[in-house]
Amino acid sequence: MNDLLNYMLENQTSIWTYSVEHLQLVGLAVFIAIAIGLPLGIYLTTNEELAETVLQVANIIMTIPSIALFGIMIPILSVINQGIGFVPAVIALILYSQLPIIRNTYVAINNVDPNIRDAAIGLGMNTMQRLLRVEIPNALPIIMAGVRQAVVMNIGIGAIAAFIGAGGLGVLINQGISRSNTTMVLAGAIAISLLAIVTDGLLGLLQKRMTPKGFQQ
């Protein structure tokens, strides 16, 4: 226990740097994932047929184990000389984020009370206004829940990405294992867990704040 505290104190700068690296990786991936997933999810509410296909594909991707996905991507991306490092990690995280983001957007928009939608049409809003002023605000809590799920999941997968040279807190576990330094492994495991738990908690608060008062129940 003392070893652990000492280690963490001595290495607080590097742990901090790894955490920032970790969050950058996850943050960038989720940002891109939202940029793709949100419009796609909204579009899918107008195309049932495609929705089924896309959700199925996203489901299959989610089933692929992360280390296996890295293993598949390395040979492919090696062709453009990006087999290991940041690029495959970001791509994998974007892929995994698609299911929660697209699914939640699709479900949330589809579930907006038809009466509210009717009222908006009755008020003379056009499709775009309706989307921006009525449908998205009403769907936001559920979309946010999807984003939160994606972020927490990505923090975990980001840890594994350290093994393909993407940096982040996983490096502590990776190096700790290869040096048989259990203190370092433990420090890495605890730091990653804390990062995930704290981020989840913060996003949970944000999600609550984004839920309109009238919805909270």
Added chain:
Amino acid sequence: MIKFDQVTKVYGDKVKAVDNVSFDVPEGNIVVFLGPSGCGKTTTLRMVNRLETITDGKIFVNGTDVNSLNEIELRRKIGYVIQHNGLFPNMTIEDNVMAVPNLIGWDRKKKADRYKYLMDLVGLNPDEYRKRYPHELSGGQQQRVGIARAMAADPPVMLMDEPFGALDPVIRTRIQNEFLQIQQEVKKTILFVSHDIDEAIKMGDAIAIFQNGKLMQYDSPSELLAHPKNEFVREFVGKDRALKSLSLHTVEDLISERMLRKLDGNENSNKKTISVETNLRDALSILLNQEADQLVVQANNKLVGAMKIDDVEAYLHQHIK
């Protein structure tokens, strides 16, 4: 058959849900527990099969104190129907109906015969529904299955907690009528919770009306309508109680006291034919709605005479004040 003896139910320390209630229910009767929500009618019902514990007093079924019996055995001998039918969605209709016989281990032949009998009784085709599941049935059909399930082991006593409350008015009326016909055949002793005065008048041999856990009045529907004991009962049965009581009388009752009019040959008058079993409230509403100026009464496939609005009015004055 069922005896409530100073029955009291207290929740927590203070809240008296049922307060010193005593009355007897004769065998083969339907007694409707009536009152606003929170009046203690459902709690009183649920104490009979001990879904609620009895705080004080005793309930006897067929002379036996229910508290002296094993609660599981007790419940298997008492039929139970609830508002949202409570059919088990994971079981087929046959398994639902045969739930209690399955529990007490009847043999296959006995179960098969009983299933067929019960489904015929409630008007559903035994073979058509056997392998189907509750979600494939309409609300009315589900409620019929719920009734069949309650009667499966032929219990002498049945508890029904707003059994038709979730059905729409048309279906409710139909099932009420069917159920009364079934009761003619099976003659169960039934406790029936309702918040609908019309349903109570129609279904009950007697009505027990509750307020704040106290039994306000326990009487036959006609007594209750004619002589409400206090302000609460008077208000609950409504200002139109005279009109409501008409539904307790049939055209046949009227004929036994008043001569019907001769059938006139006038083809132009607006007539409608009804049977002698029609209740006077329905007859009156046909006349008031101007569907007909006079009603032609039919008995045993013969037209026996005609009646007008004046006849109903005269009967009303004579019998119901």
Added chain:
Amino acid sequence: MKNKRLLSFVIKLILFTLVASFFAWSFKSGYYQLIIDDSEGFIFLLKQHINMVLLSILLAIVLAIPMGILVTRPKFQKLQWLFMNIANLGQTIPSLAILALAMTWMGIGFKPAVFALFLYSLLPILRNTVAGIKSIDPNLLDAAKGIGYTPAQILLKIELPNAAYPIMAGIRTAVVINIGTAALAYLVGGGGLGDWIFTGIMMRDNSYLLSGAIPVTLLALLADQLVRFIEKLVISKGLRQSITISD
């Protein structure tokens, strides 16, 4: 409408072509030769992988379902809040961290790997068991009690069958996560197909990478389908959603 269908078809076609050309390319490059050349090694790792997953999942099911049943009994209501929160918190902890923690505590080998997988599988099964039992319509339980089911009969004939869908979904989630996490077991000396994947990463060898990664992926997809099939067998037909019929 026609355009939408066409678009859907085109996208399906593109995805299918991508996957097909990936396989064509990787086959042609001989990246799966290793599975044939070292079939003994492959089967050994595959068996290790499956053993790890099966053992941990079975242990998790045997513990999580009774635990879920226990905390939904009225007597243990108070534990429920605690258990659900632990389960929710536990699921935010990344799988790699759980493996690493198990290793620092139990050393390296098969045992810590199975233990970590077991712990990680407990959570979704427990959570879904509790949620499934709690979501049962109270009217059903009242009806069952009212017609004379004993508490044990209510549990076996009403609660568990009607909660079967969420419980099975929890098991399916656990199995899929488990197969992926088992691929990391190599790191704590637990073996499994991750062995080849990590070797491939370290040696930059596409043969090791794909001969490990593709079988693990297929295993996960297959297991997912298998559990879905079992769901169909054990979940009553009466619980499948369908349109309600009106009178």
